[in-house]
Amino acid sequence: MSAGELLARGLERLGIAWTPGQLEALESHRRELERWNRAYGLVKACGEELVVRHFLDSLAGLPVIAGLQPRRTLLDVGSGAGFPGIPLAVFLQDCEVTLLERSARRAAFLANVVLLLGLRHVRVEEKQLAELAGRFDLVTFRGFTPLDRDLAGLRAAVSPGGHLVAYKGRRERIRAELEAAGITEAEAAVFPLQVPFLEAERHLVVVRGSSGETNFR
Numbered sequence: 001m002s003a004g005e006l007l008a009r010g011l012e013r014l015g016i017a018w019t020p021g022q023l024e025a026l027e028s029h030r031r032e033l034e035r036w037n038r039a040y041g042l043v044k045a046c047g048e049e050l051v052v053r054h055f056l057d058s059l060a061g062l063p064v065i066a067g068l069q070p071r072r073t074l075l076d077v078g079s080g081a082g083f084p085g086i087p088l089a090v091f092l093q094d095c096e097v098t099l100l101e102r103s104a105r106r107a108a109f110l111a112n113v114v115l116l117l118g119l120r121h122v123r124v125e126e127k128q129l130a131e132l133a134g135r136f137d138l139v140t141f142r143g144f145t146p147l148d149r150d151l152a153g154l155r156a157a158v159s160p161g162g163h164l165v166a167y168k169g170r171r172e173r174i175r176a177e178l179e180a181a182g183i184t185e186a187e188a189a190v191f192p193l194q195v196p197f198l199e200a201e202r203h204l205v206v207v208r209g210s211s212g213e214t215n216f217r
Contacts, residue, residue: 003030003051010056010196015063016091025090025117026055032116033081036109042081052197058084058142060193061167061204062091068138068163068206071095075136075157077129078144080106082113084167085140089122097122100132135159139209142167147174147205148181158209166205167193174203183207 001009004027011018030050036042045053061084065071072095076085079099089097099114099122101107107126114122125132130153139157147166154164168174174190193202 003027006048006051007055011059013196014060016059022090026087028117029082029086029113030055032113040105042106042109052195054083055087057195057198057202058087060195060202062088064191064204064206065138065165066092070137070161073136074138074140075100077139077141077154079110082110084142086113089119093121095121099124100129101126102128129153129157132157137162138165140165147177151181155209162209164207164209168203168205170201171203174205
C-alpha cells in the first residue's frame with residue numbers, strides 16, 4: 001500500500017471527508033519531510049510509520065477541534081515538523097494558523113512547506129512561547145511539554161473563551177498531569193482517539209484557557 005493510499009484509508013476510518021487537493025497537500029508535506037529528514041532528522045519515523053504516527057495521529061483530533069468554538073485563530077506550539085499544525089491547517093481553511101517553533105532549522109522547514117502547499121492562512125513564528133505576542137482561540141501542542149510544566153504560559157496565549165488542546169497518550173498519565181497542574185475535571189475534557197492502524201493509546205485533552213470551572217457536554 002502506498003503512503004497516499006494509507007492516508008486516504010486512514011481519513012476514511014476517521015470519518016474525515018477529503019478532496020484530492022487536500023490529500024495531495026498532505027502527500028506534499030510527507031514527501032518534503034522525507035526529503036529533509038535524510039539530512040536533518042526532523043522526526044524519527046519514515047514510510048508507513050510516519051503516516052500513521054504523525055499525520056493520522058494529528059488528524060485524529062480534527063473532529064473534536066473542528067467542533068470547538070471560537071476557532072478563528074489557532075496557535076500550534078512547538079510545531080517541529082508541522083504536527084499537528086499543518087495537517088489541521090489543510091482542513092481548517094477558515095482558521096488563521098500560526099506555527100510556533102524555536103528551532104531555526106525546523107522553522108525554515110515549516111516555512112518551506114507552507115509556501116509549497118500554498119497555505120496562505122498559515123504563518124511561521126521562530127520564537128519561544130514567552131516571546132510571542134497576541135492570544136489565540138485555540139492553542140494546540142503535541143509532545144511539547146507535560147501539562148503541569150508550562151501551563152501558565154500556555155494559558156496566557158489563549159484568548160478569553162478559548163481552549164488549550166493537548167495531544168496525549170495513556171489515560172493514567174493524563175490523570176497524573178491534570179492533578180499535578182491543578183486542573184479540575186470541570187475545567188477539562190478528555191477525548192479518546194482511535195488512530196487508524198495504531199494500537200497505542202491516544203487521547204485529546206481540551207482545557208479552558210482561563211481559570212474557572214467549565215462544564216463540557
